[in-house]
Amino acid sequence: MSTVKKTIVPVLLSTVWISVNEFIRNQLVLQNYWTDHYNNLGITFPAEPVNGAVWGIWSLLFAVAILIISKRFSLRDTTLLSWLVGFVLMWVVIGNMGVLPTGILIFAIPWSLVEAFGAAYISHYFTKPRA
Numbered sequence: 001m002s003t004v005k006k007t008i009v010p011v012l013l014s015t016v017w018i019s020v021n022e023f024i025r026n027q028l029v030l031q032n033y034w035t036d037h038y039n040n041l042g043i044t045f046p047a048e049p050v051n052g053a054v055w056g057i058w059s060l061l062f063a064v065a066i067l068i069i070s071k072r073f074s075l076r077d078t079t080l081l082s083w084l085v086g087f088v089l090m091w092v093v094i095g096n097m098g099v100l101p102t103g104i105l106i107f108a109i110p111w112s113l114v115e116a117f118g119a120a121y122i123s124h125y126f127t128k129p130r131a
Contacts, residue, residue: 005126006126006127007067009126010063010067010122010123010125010126010127011060011063011064011067012063013122013126014062014063014066014067014118014119014122014123015056015059015060015062015063017115017118017119017122018059018062018063018115018119019055019056019059021111021114021115021118022055022059022115023052025107025108025111025112025115027047029107030104030107030108031045033101033103033104034101034104036101037099037101037103038099041098041099062082062086062119063119063123065082065085065086066078066082066086066116066119066120066123067123067127069081069082069085069120069123070120070123070124070127070128071127075117075120075121075124078120078123078124079113079116079117079120080116082116082119082120083112083113083116086112086116087108087112087116091105091108
C-alpha cells in the first residue's frame with residue numbers, strides 16, 4: 001500500500017471528521033453554553049476566523065497523533081488513548097483556567113468519544129491489513 005494511502009489519506013479524512021464534529025458540537029449545538037459562560041466571566045467567546053483556523057490546526061495535529069497511536073494499538077485502545085490525549089487533557093487545562101463550561105460535558109464526553117472512535121477507525125481502516 002502506498003504512503004499516500006497509508007498516511008495522507010487517513011490523516012486528511014480524520015482531520016475532516018474531527019473538524020466537522022468540532023464545528024457542529026461547539027458552534028451549532030453548544031454555542032449558547034460557551035457564549036453564556038464566557039459572558040458570565042466578562043469576556044467574549046473567541047469565535048473569530050483565526051480561532052477557527054487554530055482549531056483546524058488542532059484537528060490536523062490530533063489526526064496525526066491518532067494515526068501514530070493507531071500503528072501500535074488496537075482500535076479500542078487507539079480510541080481511548082486518543083480521547084484521553086485529545087480531550088481529557090484539554091478539559092483539565094481549560095477547566096484549570098476557569099473557561100470550561102462544565103455543563104457541556106454531559107454532551108461533550110459521549111460526542112468526543114464517538115469523534116475519537118471515528119478518527120481511530122479511519123486510521124485503522126487505512127493502515128491495518130484486512131482479511
